[in-house]
Amino acid sequence: MANALSRSFPEPATADTLLTLSSPIPSIIIHLKDFYAQHQNGKALLQKCATNAHMAEKYKFQQGLLYFKERIFVPDVADLRQ
Numbered sequence: 001m002a003n004a005l006s007r008s009f010p011e012p013a014t015a016d017t018l019l020t021l022s023s024p025i026p027s028i029i030i031h032l033k034d035f036y037a038q039h040q041n042g043k044a045l046l047q048k049c050a051t052n053a054h055m056a057e058k059y060k061f062q063q064g065l066l067y068f069k070e071r072i073f074v075p076d077v078a079d080l081r082q
Contacts, residue, residue: 031080032072033064045075 035042046066049059059068066073074080 028074028080029065029072032066032074035075035077035080036061036064036066041077042075 036046037043046061049055049061049066059066059073060070061067066075
């Protein structure tokens with residue numbers, strides 16, 4: 001009868017193996033990135049945050065997302081707020 005000690009296991013993971021792992025991206029993140037990249041209101045909001053010094057202190061745009069005080073900002077758009 002086989003037990004855990006007598007079984008053969010595959011070789012340990014290498015860097016190449018670990019690169020093939022992935023993690024799911026929530027759909028809201030994809031929708032937000034599309035909103036800022038393609039939607040006219042999203043582009044206008046980014047422009048406003050970039051040009052207004054008061055807003056620039058609190059809002060940051062990183063990796064395709066807008067952050068407010070280091071949290072992802074979800075604009076008041078019905079499709080995104082659901």
